[in-house]
Amino acid sequence: MHSFIPPERFFAYLTWTDIDSMPDKENVVIIQPVGAIEQHGPHLPLIVDxxxxxxxxxxxxxxxxxxVPAYAMPSLYYGKSNEHWHFPGTITLSTETLSATLMEVGDSLYRAGFRKLVLMNSHGGQPQVMQMVARDLHVKYSDFIVFPLFTWRVPHISKELVTPKEAQLGMHAGDLETSIILALLPEQVKMExxxxxxxxxxxxxxLLSPEGKLPFAWTTRDLSKSGVIGDATTATKEKGIKILESVSDGWVTALKDIYSFRQPGNG
Incomplete structure (x- = not known):
């Protein structure tokens, strides 16, 4: 049930009495992973994010x-993936459903006494939802500190491992994602x-681009027939292991920062 999470760090394995008696709950870091079930080209499984x-x-x-007390919640596997819904297998929630779900998760954690929540989003189609939910939860509970973070935004070396073109234009199911899935779920990758x-x-x-400072709205089929936006053919497991180590190192630093973080101002 805990997947890649160390069992002693898996929130759902705690009992209610464990949580009731937990010391310094205000500074315990709770991480809610948010992913997606959506197409990732003909070679990768839907579960990539x-x-x-x-x-x-x-x-x-x-x-x-x-x-550093930190616990991972069970992943929220479904996300807002309607940019991919022309490709069979994609499951998408609406903005409203995803927002309501995360708000109610936040309500539940706040009621239990926790005051630090990380929304760890791994799907590029929904960071804005994380940001709005984080703001709304903090407005609702002024002492609730919510961090809307994107998995790939911590410091890491990943783009040094791919070509300049891939670093600039690779957006979905390309070298980086394929390589890291080769490291995590190698049997589920069809490199052929x-x-x-x-x-x-x-x-x-x-000045316009799909993901730049001046973006335009798009769906995946506007940009790709295969569902891939990038070069998946150059991916390797060895590269994926380096990516996984580097990105996870960035997250260690981020989690330490969050543990010691104090909300500025008077609320």
Missing amino acids: AAIGMGVLGKALEKLDSS RAVTEYPPEQPEGS
Whole structure:
């Protein structure tokens, strides 16, 4: 049930009396992984985002000093994935359903006495939902500190391991995601089906892009026929192991920072 998470760090294995008697609950770090069940090209399983979140978090919690109290919630596997819904197998929640679910998870944790919650999101289609939920929970409970974090935003070396083109244009099911899944779930990767497909280029001099500072709304089929946006053919397990180690190191640092963090201002 705990997947990649060390069992002693898995929130759902605690009893209610464990939680009731937990010391310094205000500073215990609770991490809610949020993933997705969505297409990742012809070579990767639907569970990629959820697996990456749990894999990175599990590795980070293995490395985290035992003096830092931090617990992983069971992953929320479904997310807002409607940009992929033209591809069979994608399961998507609406913005409203995902937001309501996370709000009620937050309500429950606050009621239990916890005051630090990390929304660890691994799907690129929903960081804005995490940000809005985090703000709404903090507005609702002024002493509730909520961190809407993206799994890949901690310091890491991943882009040093791929080509400049992939680092710039690889967005989905390309080298990075394929490599890390080769490290986490190698039997679920069909490398013989891996393809390379980049999004159509915008006119020279254009300020607009799918994911840049001036983005436009898109669905995956606007950018890719295969569901891949990047180069999956260059992925390797060895590269994935390096990525997993580097990203999880970043998360160790982040979790330490969150444990010692104090909300600025007077609330």
